[in-house]
Amino acid sequence: MSEKAELRKLWMEQEGALSESYIAESNAGIIRNLFSLPEFQRAETVLFFYSIWSEPDTHEMIRRALDLGKTVALPKTYPKGIMQARKIAGFDELAPTRFGIPEPHESAPRIGPDELDFIVVPAVVFDHG
Numbered sequence: 027m028s029e030k031a032e033l034r035k036l037w038m039e040q041e042g043a044l045s046e047s048y049i050a051e052s053n054a055g056i057i058r059n060l061f062s063l064p065e066f067q068r069a070e071t072v073l074f075f076y077s078i079w080s081e082p083d084t085h086e087m088i089r090r091a092l093d094l095g096k097t098v099a100l101p102k103t104y105p106k107g108i109m110q111a112r113k114i115a116g117f118d119e120l121a122p123t124r125f126g127i128p129e130p131h132e133s134a135p136r137i138g139p140d141e142l143d144f145i146v147v148p149a150v151v152f153d154h155g
Contacts, residue, residue: 038079057086057090061087069143070143071098071144073099073111073142074099075146075147077148084146087146088100097137098114099113099130100128111139112130112131112135113136114130
């Protein structure tokens with residue numbers, strides 16, 4: 027098992043011991059901090075990654091960004107690690123892919139990298155590298 031896989035497994039075990047109220051409180055704090063950032067407030071177009079498992083909940087962030095009138099995009103994935111940002115207006119425009127993660131349909135409008143003002147990437151663990 028790689029070092030990254032071992033660290034991920036260890037963190038997920040530790041995180042599994044956290045209470046639901048702690049996780050809910052943490053998600054609320056992350057949302058509060060994100061939406062108070064001047065860079066996020068100025069952003070017109072935001073790319074969110076759809077959170078899975080124990081990652082910080084981006085679903086509520088997406089809902090709130092849409093309510094604020096921001097252009098919201100999620101990645102559409104392709105073979106060989108290729109991703110394209112695709113605009114959505116709601117969760118009903120998503121469908122599970124081969125990994126089970128909901129993504130925009132192929133017909134969703136494409137948004138170029140230069141059009142993105144802010145990107146939100148949930149993750150279980152980050153390093154300082």
